[in-house]
Amino acid sequence: MSPAPADPGFLLPERKARIDAVVAQRTRTLTVVMEALADPQNTNAVLRTAESFGVQEVHVVEGPQKRYDRNKKISQNADKWLEVVRWKDTATCLAALKARGFRIYATHLGEGSATLAELSFAEPVALVFGNEHAGVSEAACRLADRTFAIPMRGFSQSFNVSVAAAICLARAVDRREAERGRHGDLSPAEAEALRARFYALSVKQRAKVAKAERAEARRAGRKPGA
Amino acid sequence: MSPAPADPGFLLPERKARIDAVVAQRTRTLTVVMEALADPQNTNAVLRTAESFGVQEVHVVEGPQKRYDRNKKISQNADKWLEVVRWKDTATCLAALKARGFRIYATHLGEGSATLAELSFAEPVALVFGNEHAGVSEAACRLADRTFAIPMRGFSQSFNVSVAAAICLARAVDRREAERGRHGDLSPAEAEALRARFYALSVKQRAKVAKAERAEARRAGRKPGA
Numbered sequence: 001m002s003p004a005p006a007d008p009g010f011l012l013p014e015r016k017a018r019i020d021a022v023v024a025q026r027t028r029t030l031t032v033v034m035e036a037l038a039d040p041q042n043t044n045a046v047l048r049t050a051e052s053f054g055v056q057e058v059h060v061v062e063g064p065q066k067r068y069d070r071n072k073k074i075s076q077n078a079d080k081w082l083e084v085v086r087w088k089d090t091a092t093c094l095a096a097l098k099a100r101g102f103r104i105y106a107t108h109l110g111e112g113s114a115t116l117a118e119l120s121f122a123e124p125v126a127l128v129f130g131n132e133h134a135g136v137s138e139a140a141c142r143l144a145d146r147t148f149a150i151p152m153r154g155f156s157q158s159f160n161v162s163v164a165a166a167i168c169l170a171r172a173v174d175r176r177e178a179e180r181g182r183h184g185d186l187s188p189a190e191a192e193a194l195r196a197r198f199y200a201l202s203v204k205q206r207a208k209v210a211k212a213e214r215a216e217a218r219r220a221g222r223k224p225g226a
Numbered sequence: 227m228s229p230a231p232a233d234p235g236f237l238l239p240e241r242k243a244r245i246d247a248v249v250a251q252r253t254r255t256l257t258v259v260m261e262a263l264a265d266p267q268n269t270n271a272v273l274r275t276a277e278s279f280g281v282q283e284v285h286v287v288e289g290p291q292k293r294y295d296r297n298k299k300i301s302q303n304a305d306k307w308l309e310v311v312r313w314k315d316t317a318t319c320l321a322a323l324k325a326r327g328f329r330i331y332a333t334h335l336g337e338g339s340a341t342l343a344e345l346s347f348a349e350p351v352a353l354v355f356g357n358e359h360a361g362v363s364e365a366a367c368r369l370a371d372r373t374f375a376i377p378m379r380g381f382s383q384s385f386n387v388s389v390a391a392a393i394c395l396a397r398a399v400d401r402r403e404a405e406r407g408r409h410g411d412l413s414p415a416e417a418e419a420l421r422a423r424f425y426a427l428s429v430k431q432r433a434k435v436a437k438a439e440r441a442e443a444r445r446a447g448r449k450p451g452a
Contacts (some may be wrong), residue, residue: 049389
């Protein structure tokens with residue numbers, strides 16, 4: 001086994017085991033596209049959910065609204081472990097995903113829309129979520145292989161977008177396990193590269209914590225009993 | 227067919243049809259217990275999600291923290307259509323639900339915890355969600371028939387509570403349809419009572435809108451071209 005580039009024996013075995021377990025559950029064949037979300041809280045919430053479901057890549061199409069900024073409290077730092085790809089427009093983003101073999105499913109209730117339960121996840125899939133008020137764009141509907149909706153059973157017209165993303169991702173993982181046999185599916189080379197990156201990030205994080213602890217110890221030393 | 231008590235022909239047929247469709251999807255045999263949530267935004271978000279899944283009753287155990295208050299923006303007024311039952315403590319709440327035949331499933335990762343996928347929804351079920359920081363209480367764990375967790379595949383330790391509730395409710399509805407044959411399951415008497423209540427609420431709402439429109443028209447009349 002070749003040593004990972006950033007693994008100076010600095011990480012605890014438990015941490016390495018955790019990283020390996022996360023890498024084994026990671027995928028690049030399921031992804032999320034967030035189109036011009038108005039509320040950065042929602043973007044950050046979706047990032048946390050995507051990370052928890054092992055989705056490694058997330059695509060953010062910037063809208064005319066506020067630029068999305070990191071919010072550590074809401075994302076719980078999840079985006080640190082993700083690749084967040086930013087796009088200026090939907091058409092370019094979806095064309096790039098299609099060229100990589102993704103089927104595009106856009107959340108939109110219209111004529112011919114499927115329900116979430118009807119979607120197949122046998123192929124690589126990109127799930128597109130639209131702006132909280134306007135929904136997905138016309139471009140997204142036009143370029144999508146399918147449009148679909150989560151059935152609404154009550155008076156509410158829609159789910160909050162981060163709730164919708166969670167429901168869709170939970171379903172996608174279930175279906176992928178049934179239709180593809182597994183969810184986490186990085187190639188050995190992809191897994192190796194990601195492991196090295198997670199090691200490096202963890203080493204950096206641990207160094208930061210150690211530094212903070214030393215600083216704290218010095219402060220405590222100067223003010224005994226404080 | 228006996229006329230509903232609050233149906234003065236004031237509602238459009240489309241609105242009545244909508245109400246009937248919602249009532250057909252309503253249930254009192256699946257419920258949610260929120261235990262001492264710290265963030266009222268989360269409580270309101272869960273109410274909106276529960277309403278969208280047809281869950282008619284939601285139980286809120288008040289914590290030592292802030293009292294939960296209605297937030298129309300986040301709940302999207304969903305709680306208007308729900309019965310939100312408030313409790314002072316968990317033990318009383320869960321005892322009351324058990325006496326009504328509910329199985330109690332508390333979200334808690336511990337020894338012997340099941341995964342969400344392993345839970346049966348053949349019987350009436352109450353899903354218990356705990357405080358964002360402390361998790362469910364010891365009382366909830368002790369009184370629960372099962373504790374369970376949603377598998378976490380990434381570095382995040384947990385889902386946001388409203389995301390967790392959505393994932394669990396989506397799963398519950400699927401399993402109920404498989405194990406019980408249907409999700410919406412009010413008795414004819416329960417359905418009739420709820421329909422009457424929804425009619426009355428809608429009439430009140432429509433009267434409010436009509437009043438606002440008349441006021442607007444008067445203002446427009448006084449200021450032509452405004």
